[in-house]
Amino acid sequence: MHIVTAKEMYEIDRITMEEYGLDGRILMENAGRAIAKQLEGLLSLNQRITILVGSGNNGGDGFVIGRTMMNAGYSVRILQLVEDNRIRGDAQYHKQLFLSFGGTLLHWNESFDLKELEEETDVWVDAMLGIGAKGALRSPFSEVCTFVNRSERLTVSVDIPSGIPADEESGYTEEAIHADITYIIEAPKLSTFLERYASYYGRWEVVRIGIPNSAWSFIKRAIWSDQSVQQTLPTRSRFSHKGSHGRGFVIGGSQSMPGSVALTSSAALRAGAGLLTIGTVPEAIPSIAAQLTEATFHAMKGQNGWIQAQELDLSPYDSVVIGMGMGRAEETASITRQVVKSAHCPLLIDADGLYHIQHHKSSLRERSHPTVLTPHPGEMAMLSNQTISSVLDHPISISKTFAMEYGVYLVLKGPFTIITTPDGEQWVNLTGNAGLAKGGSGDALAGVLLTMMMQHETIQHALSNGCYLHGKSADYMVEHQHSDRDLLATDVIHGLIQIFRTLSS
Numbered sequence: 001m002h003i004v005t006a007k008e009m010y011e012i013d014r015i016t017m018e019e020y021g022l023d024g025r026i027l028m029e030n031a032g033r034a035i036a037k038q039l040e041g042l043l044s045l046n047q048r049i050t051i052l053v054g055s056g057n058n059g060g061d062g063f064v065i066g067r068t069m070m071n072a073g074y075s076v077r078i079l080q081l082v083e084d085n086r087i088r089g090d091a092q093y094h095k096q097l098f099l100s101f102g103g104t105l106l107h108w109n110e111s112f113d114l115k116e117l118e119e120e121t122d123v124w125v126d127a128m129l130g131i132g133a134k135g136a137l138r139s140p141f142s143e144v145c146t147f148v149n150r151s152e153r154l155t156v157s158v159d160i161p162s163g164i165p166a167d168e169e170s171g172y173t174e175e176a177i178h179a180d181i182t183y184i185i186e187a188p189k190l191s192t193f194l195e196r197y198a199s200y201y202g203r204w205e206v207v208r209i210g211i212p213n214s215a216w217s218f219i220k221r222a223i224w225s226d227q228s229v230q231q232t233l234p235t236r237s238r239f240s241h242k243g244s245h246g247r248g249f250v251i252g253g254s255q256s257m258p259g260s261v262a263l264t265s266s267a268a269l270r271a272g273a274g275l276l277t278i279g280t281v282p283e284a285i286p287s288i289a290a291q292l293t294e295a296t297f298h299a300m301k302g303q304n305g306w307i308q309a310q311e312l313d314l315s316p317y318d319s320v321v322i323g324m325g326m327g328r329a330e331e332t333a334s335i336t337r338q339v340v341k342s343a344h345c346p347l348l349i350d351a352d353g354l355y356h357i358q359h360h361k362s363s364l365r366e367r368s369h370p371t372v373l374t375p376h377p378g379e380m381a382m383l384s385n386q387t388i389s390s391v392l393d394h395p396i397s398i399s400k401t402f403a404m405e406y407g408v409y410l411v412l413k414g415p416f417t418i419i420t421t422p423d424g425e426q427w428v429n430l431t432g433n434a435g436l437a438k439g440g441s442g443d444a445l446a447g448v449l450l451t452m453m454m455q456h457e458t459i460q461h462a463l464s465n466g467c468y469l470h471g472k473s474a475d476y477m478v479e480h481q482h483s484d485r486d487l488l489a490t491d492v493i494h495g496l497i498q499i500f501r502t503l504s505s
């Protein structure tokens, strides 16, 4: 399933209409009917529907929904918020059809009594503004949206909750519709995945309206779905041996922080790594070894409890991860820079490793093997010299610019983790929950990703599947054994057992 900007969606509509010859009125008919079909499954016949329509094609969809629901036996009313002469083109055509089918159309005016309308309404359908919305809501949209948000009735939005933008734009208003359900037309828009706007959508579903599959070929952004996982997750051959599942090397930890490297390693092993070696300071080894009998160790030279620069033979390893629990001392900065230069295999840099490369980003471009960075928004802000709020408002474009500029794979972690390739292709992972928002989650993710990187031919598949599995495990654990308060990274690692069992059954 693709993810689009408003501009891209308009282009896809244009291609469908001009190059494939599908009439815009038919597209609108399909949109309204597809949503009406969902509504029929959701509502009982005695629920009275009021559709709020604006001047654009989103309103046009509203007129089709009105006619279709009326025909299905529902009591329907449409409130038009704009003057008659503002409704044109395909929307005007469907307005006329609604009227000729005997539909009830009310017109907004200054003295319109919304309270009275509410008394005759069980469900609001918001077809006021879609991808054409610009800036803060103007009157009377702002008043109507405020009223609907205060009303206790079920609210269903068409394509986008009115008042929020499609893209990574500011200009949102508090009054934007807080939908219970949004039926998104054909493809989620960027705002579906932005912290600032995601909650306005409520629960969302995508409806198809007849856009040909080949019209999407220029869109390089999509959701990593269950189906994507089924198509790309490698199966294990009966004849495989430990060497076939990858030799991984985890570099990190320090005298005072041995825990995170233990989590990463445990996650890597549980995710199926064939062999795993931990490179850390001698002082950290006993406590890690006590938790992990399956790992082997490479005692690294340390200074003041931190790993220092040293000769390191990385040739036996299929993938390397560096950074967790390593600390920010100058000693560890040099070993990080050294590994960036000398790892002739896929390298994942996380946590303190990201801190150390912030002033050496150009060295990433010189690597001849894949490099993966896994920042959370704070680390992304540091790497890209932006504020955290700017990263949260523009995670998709900032990730893309950064990944392309430095030639890296970027995993920007968050409620919707974004995976970007050096070519600027992007995937959004939907698994995971609030239980992951705590220390240790990122360490466990890095371990899962390390293993996936050793077992997939394509790094993007490895990263997307790794994010999916990690989030899926958290979802499973919160559904069956834990809450999103008490979930720990160790629980997520343990939950992988169930996820692998389900995927292979």
Ligand SMILES: NC(=O)C1=CN([C@@H]2O[C@H](COP(=O)(O)OP(=O)(O)OC[C@H]3O[C@@H](n4cnc5c(N)ncnc54)[C@H](O)[C@@H]3O)[C@@H](O)[C@H]2O)[C@H](O)CC1
Pocket: 009, 013, 027, 028, 031, 054, 055, 056, 057, 058, 059, 060, 061, 128, 129, 130, 131, 132, 133, 134, 135, 136, 137, 138, 139, 141, 158, 159, 160, 185, 186, 209
């Ligand atoms: N394939 C598809 O996706 C299809 C989508 N359809 C639907 O059409 C809308 C987009 O329609 P468009 O006419 O371009 O824009 P809108 O309906 O969102 O509204 C534009 C309209 O609203 C006024 N306006 C803009 N901003 C504001 C504001 N802040 N306050 C008040 N008024 C505002 C502006 O002046 C315009 O008049 C898409 O979302 C789908 O729902 C088609 O039905 C079929 C194909």
Ligand SMILES: [K+]
Pocket: 058, 126, 127, 128, 129, 130, 157, 158, 159, 160, 161, 162
């Ligand atoms: K809408």
